[in-house]
Amino acid sequence: MKLTVSGKTNDYSEKLTVKELIVxxxxxxxxxxxxxxxxxFVKSGDFETHLLRDGDYVEFLYFMGGGC
Amino acid sequence: MALTDDQLQRYSRHxxxxxxxxxxxxxxxxxxxxxxxxxGLGAPVGLYLAAAGIGKIGxxxxxDVDLSNLQRQVIHSTADIGKAKVSSAKESxxxxxxxxxxDTYHDFVSASNILDMIRKYDFIIDGTDNFPxxxxxNDACVLAEKPFSHAGIIRFKGQLMTYAPGKSPCYRCVFKTxxxxxxxxxxxxxxVIGAMGGVIGSLQAMEAVKYLTGIGDLLTGYLLTxxxxxxxxxxxxxxFDKDCAVCGEHPAIxxxxxxxxxxxxx
Amino acid sequence: xSDRIIAEINEIKEKIDxxxxxxxxxxxxxxxxxxxxxLGEILEIRLNDGEPVQNVPRSLKEDGQKVLxxxxxxxxxxxxxxxxxxx
Numbered sequence: 392m393k394l395t396v397s398g399k400t401n402d403y404s405e406k407l408t409v410k411e412l413i414v415x416x417x418x419x420x421x422x423x424x425x426x427x428x429x430x431x432f433v434k435s436g437d438f439e440t441h442l443l444r445d446g447d448y449v450e451f452l453y454f455m456g457g458g459c
Numbered sequence: 460m461a462l463t464d465d466q467l468q469r470y471s472r473h474x475x476x477x478x479x480x481x482x483x484x485x486x487x488x489x490x491x492x493x494x495x496x497x498x499g500l501g502a503p504v505g506l507y508l509a510a511a512g513i514g515k516i517g518x519x520x521x522x523d524v525d526l527s528n529l530q531r532q533v534i535h536s537t538a539d540i541g542k543a544k545v546s547s548a549k550e551s552x553x554x555x556x557x558x559x560x561x562d563t564y565h566d567f568v569s570a571s572n573i574l575d576m577i578r579k580y581d582f583i584i585d586g587t588d589n590f591p592x593x594x595x596x597n598d599a600c601v602l603a604e605k606p607f608s609h610a611g612i613i614r615f616k617g618q619l620m621t622y623a624p625g626k627s628p629c630y631r632c633v634f635k636t637x638x639x640x641x642x643x644x645x646x647x648x649x650x651v652i653g654a655m656g657g658v659i660g661s662l663q664a665m666e667a668v669k670y671l672t673g674i675g676d677l678l679t680g681y682l683l684t685x686x687x688x689x690x691x692x693x694x695x696x697x698x699f700d701k702d703c704a705v706c707g708e709h710p711a712i713x714x715x716x717x718x719x720x721x722x723x724x725x
Numbered sequence: 726x727s728d729r730i731i732a733e734i735n736e737i738k739e740k741i742d743x744x745x746x747x748x749x750x751x752x753x754x755x756x757x758x759x760x761x762x763x764l765g766e767i768l769e770i771r772l773n774d775g776e777p778v779q780n781v782p783r784s785l786k787e788d789g790q791k792v793l794x795x796x797x798x799x800x801x802x803x804x805x806x807x808x809x810x811x812x
Contacts, residue, residue, distance in 0.1 A: 398693055423638045430696045432632075450695045452633050452682060455611030455618050457646030458500040458588040458656075461761055464754075471753040477788060481760040482812075 392445035403443070410438040418451055425452040469556075470512055483672040484512065490671040491515035493580035495568055495596060497522075497544040499646070499656030500610055500663065501586030502534035507664035509552035509559055513671070516552060517580055519564035520544040531653035568592055570715040573599040582667045583607035586660065588645055590637035591718035597622070597630035599715045601705045606670055608663040608678075613646045615687040617659035620678055620697065621666045627679030632700040632707075637718050658685060737806070738766035743781070744773050744802055751777045752784045755807075759790060762809045767793065770805040778803045 394403045396416060403412070409428070413421045426433045427450045433441050443449065462470070462481060466488075473479045473487075492513050494501045497520040508516055524532075524539040524547050532544075539547035545563035552561050564576060568587075573595055577583050583605050585596045593609065600607040600622060609630050610619035622629050662683070669675045682695045705712040741758050743751045751772060759768050772781055782792045782805055789811025796804040 420638075420643055423634075423643055425633050425635075427696075427698060430698050432698055432700055435635075452695065452697075453618075454590065454634060454638055454643045455613055455616065456588065456590050456593065456643055457611055457613040457649075457651055458496050458498055458586050462757060467753050467757050468750060471749055474753050474757060475749055475784075481757045 392443075394443055394446075395448035397449070397451060407443045408439055409433050409441045409443065409449075412443060412449065413438065413451075416451070419453065423454050426450070427452065466512075466558075473511070478674045479672055483674070486672050487512050487668065488514045490582070491517070491580045492582045492584060492667050492671075493517040493519065493577055494584040494586055495519045495592070496584075496586030496588065497532070497534065497548040498528065498586060498588055499531040499612060499651060499653075500660040501548070501584065502532040503657050503660035504584050504586060504664045504667070505534050505548050505552050506555060507661060508667060509556045509561075511664070511668055512556060513559060513667075515560045515562065515580075517562040517564065517576070518545050518548050518552075519566060519568055519576065520548075521565060521567040531651065531656045533657070568595060570595065570717045573715055574603055577603055577605050580605070582670050584663050584667060585609045586663070588647070589720060590643070591720055593630065594637050594718060595715055598705045598712055600624075601629050601631075602713070602715065608666045610659045610663050612651050612655045612659050613644065613649050615652050615655065616685065617655050617687075618682055618684040619659055619662055619666075620682045621670070623670075623677060623679045627677075628697045628699045629703060629706045631705050631712075632703045633682065633697055635700075635704070640719055652687060655685075655687065658687075736767060737769045738762055740769040740771075742771040743777065744771055746777075748776055748780060752781050755781055755785060756788060759785070759788075759807060759809050764809055764812065766809050768807050768809070770807065771798075772803055772805060774801050774803065778805075781805065782807075 392403055392405055393400055409426055418424050428447050470484045473484050474481055492508055494504050497518050522544050524535045524542050524544050526540055534551045535547045543565050545565050549561040549563050583600055604624035606623045608621050680697050682697055684693045701708050743754050755770055785807050786792055791808040791810045793806040793808055
């Protein structure tokens with residue numbers, strides 16, 4: 392299936408969860424990343440069960456604390 | 460009141476702009492902005508807003524200028540080392556534009572002082588370097604219905620978003636709660652390229668000017684991310700979270716909260 | 726020039742002289758003055774030949790104002806009549 396992840400469209404295997412995608416994409420500080428799928432937030436408690444579908448677009452939103 | 464000839468000259472490049480003109484410049488002269496944090500982000504924000512003729516600028520920071528600040532905090536000079544950052548920032552802003560007013564708050568923002576502080580200003584800039592402050596500013600601005608610009612910078616990356624009361628998702632819609640102290644690196648531990656504050660802080664100043672003059676489209680409902688190494692800007696749509704603890708349908712947060720500071724950020 | 730325009734020009738609200746200014750202050754001064762007028766009011770501007778007479782009327786037009794007349798004073802200056810048509 393095709394997913395658009397952080398703006399880039401690529402082929403992914405079927406039945407992928409948000410959690411699996413986080414691992415696959417090597418996401419930094421995965422415990423604290425926010426995820427939106429098709430412009431809706433996925434609650435972090437649902438990462439393991441939320442199945443991605445063909446055509447979904449996924450964004451990872453990271454904490455960025457600096458300003459100093 | 461009509462602008463003086465000196466003001467026409469000082470602000471001529473604004474006045475020529477159809478979107479701003481004399482009317483927009485007068486709005487800027489009659490408006491006020493509070494900058495929280497006189498660091499990498501607050502420095503360019505303060506300089507540009509002073510130059511733009513924002514009538515009243517508040518600046519809040521508890522720290523003194525340190526040699527390690529000068530690689531990026533362009534509002535402070537080598538001669539300012541040891542001075543309160545707010546005093547140094549005030550001097551720089553008034554040197555650029557003596558006709559503005561600068562209020563200084565030589566203090567950390569906290570649940571006990573933030574609402575009184577933000578109440579006096581039209582727009583708030585989050586130029587802080589830690590999550591407790593970022594959540595505090597978000598919650599206070601949501602509760603007090605104040606627009607603000609949030610930003611963060613680290614290494615070669617930066618991001619920002621604008622909050623407009625009742626019209627856009629807030630920071631807490633995206634990030635539910637601060638990460639545990641020291642779980643996510645800050646620029647103190649991870650480093651930051653000096654010009655990053657300039658890029659992102661200038662965008663924050665731009666949002667303030669747009670909001671105050673009522674022109675264009677604000678960065679509300681979006682997070683703009685910048686990756687300097689890839690030279691890539693991305694504008695990511697932010698949904699509302701109807702369960703948001705501060706701006707959602709049934710808010711649990713009814714007053715500002717002081718979160719625990721990371722050891723390294725103190 | 727129609728009688729109507731002549732009649733309008735007789736009701737000049739404000740006059741400025743920008744012959745002592747250079748670009749872009751020529752336009753800035755004209756624009757700032759016209760912003761203080763009400764819609765329909767007329768501003769008379771004395772300006773120099775050359776760059777000012779080329780640019781100021783054009784810039785005011787681009788700003789949505791109505792240039793009614795440009796009169797050559799035959800002394801190296803012009804007189805421009807502009808009606809405020811746009812806020």
